[in-house]
Amino acid sequence: MMNINQMIKLTGVVTACVIISACSADFDSPVGDKASSSGSADFSNFVAIGDSLTAGYADAALYLSGQENSFPAVLAAQFAKAGGGSFTQPLVSDNLGGMLIGGTPTLDNRLVLDAETESPAPIAGTPTTEAIGSGLNGTAFNNMGVPGAKSFHAGAAGYGNPAGLPAAANPYFVRFAKDQATSSMIGDAAAQAPSFYVMWIGNNDVLSYATSGGVVDAVCKPISAPSACDPNAITDPTEFAGVYASLTGAFTTTNPAVQGMLVNIPDVSTIPYFTTVPYNPVPLDQATADTLNAAYLDYNNAVAAILGATDPDQVARRTITFTAGQNALVIMDETLDDLTGIDPALLSMRQATAEDLILLPASAYIGTEDPNSAGTTPPLDKPWGVGTPLADSDVLIPSEISAIDTARAAFNATIEAAADADPNLIFFDAAAIMTELNANGIDYGTGFIDATYATGGAFSLDGVHPTARGYAVIANEMIDVINAGFGASILKVDPGTKTTIFFK
Amino acid sequence: MCVASSAFAGGYRVALQGQKALGMGHTGVAMTDSSEVVFFNPAGMVFLENEMDITGGVTFIDSVAKYQNQDTNTSAETDNPIGTPINFYLSKKYDEKISYGVGIYTPYGNSVEWPTDWAGSHLVNNIELKAIYIQPTISYKFNDKYSIGFGPTYVVGGVEFNRNLSTALVDENGDRSNVNIKATGVDAWGYNIGFMAKPSEKYSIGISYRSQVDMQARGEEADFRNIPASLQSTFPDTTFDADLILPAELTIGIAYNLSTETVLAFDINRTYWGAYKSLDVYFNNGAGLSSNPRNYKDVNIYRIGIQHQLNEKTVLRGGAYFDESPIQDGYFAPETPRNDSKGLTAGASYSLSQTLELDFSFLYLMFSEFNGSYDYYDQSGTTISFAGDYKSRVLAVGFGLNYKY
Structure with missing residues (x-):
């Protein structure tokens, strides 16, 4: 049981505490006091x-x-x-x-x-x-x-x-x-x-x-x-x-x-x-997809006719199809066979895959008819990446x-x-x-x-x-x-x- | 009236409701030596000796909290204003069986000022919470041994809170976007009820219960600052709605007369912080709902105090308590930067005359250094943690006058 002397002592301790600031909120090891050393390195210059x-x-x-x-x-x-x-x-x-x-x-x-x-x-x-x-x-x-x-x-x-x-x-x-x-x-x-x-x-x-x-x-x-x-x-x-x-x-x-x-x-x-622009950022409804598929029908048929016998893989890569939902961009790929000599409309284009990287600036004009980073505008009603392939400069291909x-x-x-x-x-x-x-x-x-x-x-x-x-x-x-x-x-x-x- | 006060103890409960009680470790549910009982136990009013007993006091609180992070070597220290919670109690006998009176006190409050844009500024830059309780009270004595007391509490308060909108958002000049919410004059009702028993000359037992009060701020002012021009349509200045809980508290205690000069008291408070689940602020603009889980738990505070009549004019007091923090692991938010604490108190009263007594009290609250984190901050859909070492210290000095006849 605390007697009066102990009480006085306690009061004294508490008072001393205030006077000498012994009871501070300081950390035991303040980060501000941490020592830095250069070890064997010399950072002088x-x-x-x-x-x-x-x-x-x-x-x-x-x-x-x-x-x-x-x-x-x-x-x-x-x-x-x-x-x-x-x-x-x-x-x-x-x-x-x-x-x-x-x-x-x-x-x-x-x-x-x-x-x-x-x-x-x-x-x-x-x-x-x-x-x-x-x-x-x-x-x-x-x-x-x-x-x-x-x-x-x-x-x-x-x-x-x-x-x-x-x-x-x-x-x-x-x-x-x-x-x-x-x-x-x-x-x-x-x-x-x-x-x-x-x-x-x-x-x-x-x-x-x-x-x-x-x-x-x-x-x-x-x-x-x-x-x-x-x-x-x-x-x-x-x-x-x-x-x-x-x-x-x-x-x-x-x-x-x-x-x-x-x-x-x-x-x-x-x-x-x-990494920001996905390869398939194009949302379409069925009607738009149908319209686009119709527009690419000639291209798909021509590519199949020319390359079908010799390079069916390339025909598959170059066949452009759209469905309702998210669709892959249409991009230029200079590694495809150049068919423009046969028909200037047969651009070296295909739809992108997850293996392609679309560059960030393209996000500003994908799906629009705005000028691209080269200042080029697509034909009317043929937006970038959909009706018109994204340029080589917009994509890193494999x-x-x-x-x-x-x-x-x-x-x-x-x-x-x-x-x-x-x-x-x-x-x-x-x-x-x-x-x-x-x-x-x-x-x-x-x-x-x-x-x-x-x-x-x-x-x-x-x-x-x-x-x-x-x-x-x-x-x-x-x-x-x-x-x-x-x-x-x-x-x-x-x-x-x-x-x-x-x-x- | 200045009621700004610094929270200590767990959460934002500020246990400084009487100078005599504070000297004794803030015990008092079974004490009947002054009108401080209006707060501590309304049932005790009828056991006061005098016809009239008026107590008034003010406490000055100096609190500081420090933060540091060992990984990033960052540190910060609060610059809290001195808190000055007040208390005023009046108890008057109506007849032998009934006393009535009023209490005005500030049991909840918080004032924490971190440096603007400090490491935890996405959680809080500063906060100031005030709540004044006004409690008309009546007490009834069944007989010389048992009494009850009751008082409705009218609570009026306000809060001002500022934090940065995110860990990163700045305008084009690099100034951090922040939101300042301010509610004033929010009011609500609660009650304080008590029971007291004096089975013998030697001791008395008290139980009191103060109800939970739900402060509901509606349509108050939300000021969005340093918002980039292109986001101003998303974050215009607006109004907000928020609820703040002032939790219920149950106290059981005993006062024991060791001799005619010396009284020993023990109290246990149970604070029902479990009701404080989340700090939800709904902004009526693009910011929408800001939900900040708190998930407090109910806690106990254990108090002991002693009082000794040194001579005719002087009474000395001492006390101690252990205050459990209601904050659970992972929920340590720096707007209430305090953990478990141990309080040491001392006090004295000096009689200036037959009717007037001067009260002093002193509190030193000790906290151990500890590592805390708040793990529920949502950053663009990712939950991120804010962690570090914290240490707090609180000193409080109180003065009061007790007038009785």
């Missing part, structure tokens, strides 16, 4: 080199908040707690993201989603970022990400020379090349003699082919035969390997002890640009996907082997992250993102580049790999505090 993914590009533009949330910037902020130095980026002038070249508006502003039309469109406003005379030339930047750069561009001197625009130079690099006439991306990067670098290059070596629908001849040799190289061609894997070795070698040359992380190339079939996969597998083997060959380098499997985002999504503890277009949170409105939140999730995964590879303890960030897409 960190440089990132790559393309749009390194620059922080999103929503089809490079804008200020995208750069501020680029994965290298996120990493650098965390490295800074473990001996990391300052990290400079060639920041653009505004949050609109468009760009002027010599005063002429040239690149569009970032996309925002118009909920009323359910389609993305560039945000209104006049961009203020100028490629030429940006005032950034003359110094080197830690973030050497240049949107659009392919592997071999990274080694190309004069890639930032305004005189080379538009074909031989890149306005993003024109903005911040240390010496516009002579700089190469790798030159400016390696000259900083980084102690640690991240290189994520090679995406565009397949991606520009993929996003353009695989229209051009698949593979070319940009080093040995540059004049035969279409800007959208896939880079020859052997030449890629040579370029890649020269890029890693450039870092080793300026700092033999350099450490780093090499990042591989994601699978295009995991990103929304290629042979094109196969060309992409073959090259990507070779690039990734090169990248992983380069990381394996150098004990100072580690490998980051970005492809696995993208696959996970597409298949299951990623739960980051306070929230969840997946690769669903617009609503999934991982990908920005261009369908190719991550959102700030997506980049943060990637940065966290990189931190895991860096911690494991170098015995470091770099802290992760909260992706939930980063933005996803923007609405108009």
Whole structure:
């Protein structure tokens, strides 16, 4: 039983509690007190080199908040707690993201989603970022990400020379090349003699082919035969390997002890640009289906008559039929036998299957008579994908996907082997992250993102580049790999505090 | 009248309904030493010694809750305003067998302010809940041993609540879209009934039951903020309907006179939180129904208190209680960021004169650090979890006056 002395004692304890604040709400181990350590890594001079993914590009533009949330910037902020130095980026002038070249508006502003039309469109406003005379030339930047750069561009001197625009130079690099006439991306990067670098290059070596629908001849040799190289061609894997070795070698040359992380190339079939539009998005009632079937009867009969004896498989693939319900799109397929010499109406067309990937921009004009991405309009009453086949540039057919996969597998083997060959380098499997985002999504503890277009949170409105939140999730995964590879303890960030897409 | 108060204990029950009682661990269902019985047990009014007994008090609550997530290294801390729940009781003898009176008190409330756009902002940015109970009361004594008491409770209150519309939605400038709902002057009726027995000089037993009150907000104001232009036709400012339950509470307790100077009291409260299944807000625009499962459970609170008459002028009090959280695993939503707690209380009264007494009370509520998650947030059809470590601390200091003749 509590006596009066005990009661006084209790009162005293409680009072003391207030006075000395001993009874605070502090956690036993506040996350704010967590120690960061670099382990065996040296983050004192960190440089990132790559393309749009390194620059922080999103929503089809490079804008200020995208750069501020680029994965290298996120990493650098965390490295800074473990001996990391300052990290400079060639920041653009505004949050609109468009760009002027010599005063002429040239690149569009970032996309925002118009909920009323359910389609993305560039945000209104006049961009203020100028490629030429940006005032950034003359110094080197830690973030050497240049949107659009392919592997071999990274080694190309004069890639930032305004005189080379538009074909031989890149306005993003024109903005911040240390010496516009002579700089190469790798030159400016390696000259900083980084102690640690991240290189994520090679995406565009397949991606520009993929996003353009695989229209051009698949593979070319940009080093040995540059004049035969279409800007959208896939880079020859052997030449890629040579370029890649020269890029890693450039870092080793300026700092033999350099450490780093090499990042591989994601699978295009995991990103929304290629996965959002289904192959069979055409809803029809029976009457419309009947009308369409009647319209394609001549085509079906002619194809059967010409190819029936020699290639019944192709006849089956080319026979176009519609039924009530969801129907496959009609698409061009240049791998079909060209019958237009016999009859110009016998286009190389067939209906899509689940093996084809329909590109995101087509969603804007499928089923309409609006101009397609090439600016072409279909004949009256013959909407895209139904009465008129979608153009080659709207679709990746299996042979094109196969060309992409073959090259990507070779690039990734090169990248992983380069990381394996150098004990100072580690490998980051970005492809696995993208696959996970597409298949299951990623739960980051306070929230969840997946690769669903617009609503999934991982990908920005261009369908190719991550959102700030997506980049943060990637940065966290990189931190895991860096911690494991170098015995470091770099802290992760909260992706939930980063933005996803923007609405108009 | 300022009744903003910070919830502690489980849910949004704020057990601070009397300075004398609070000093003794907020026991009181079997105590008959002041008009605080109007709240604690209306049956006790007829056992008050004086012709008239008036009590008034205010409590100042300082509460803080902290959140952190070990995976994302994010942390947040509430910046709650100081809560000031009040209490006022009057009990007057009508004759030997009947007393009547009135009580005004604020047993439910909540005031939690997280930083705007913090990690859990899709669940809550801030909330302020107020409810004033006004209870005219009558008490009847069958004989010297048994009494009953009853009072209808008129409850008037309001709530203001803000959260972000989703984990991601922003306008084109990146400002988070949020919704602010505000209901004022919502009223409802309930009752408070009690029974008391004094089988001997040594002890008394009390039972009281305060009914559930359903606060029904209808056509109140919902303000949608930072909505992107192209979504403004979907999310215009609108009205909302919502129900909020102030649960029933049953209390059984005993007060035992150790000596003529010293009283010991034990109370058990059972709070019927099981009635609180879901926080459903129906918006009369494209947002539609926002259903937020809560799935609370009924809980008990165990209280002990002691009071000692030190000298003619001074009474000292001490107490403790154990407060079970009604929140079940997976339902820990940060608008009521508190888990099981242990309360330590102290108090004193000092007689300024024959008729006027000054009351003090002090409460320190201890919470252990724990890991909680809310697993029922719907994000575009996917159920996502919001998890982390939480720790809370509550201090309350109360002052009161007791006038009797």
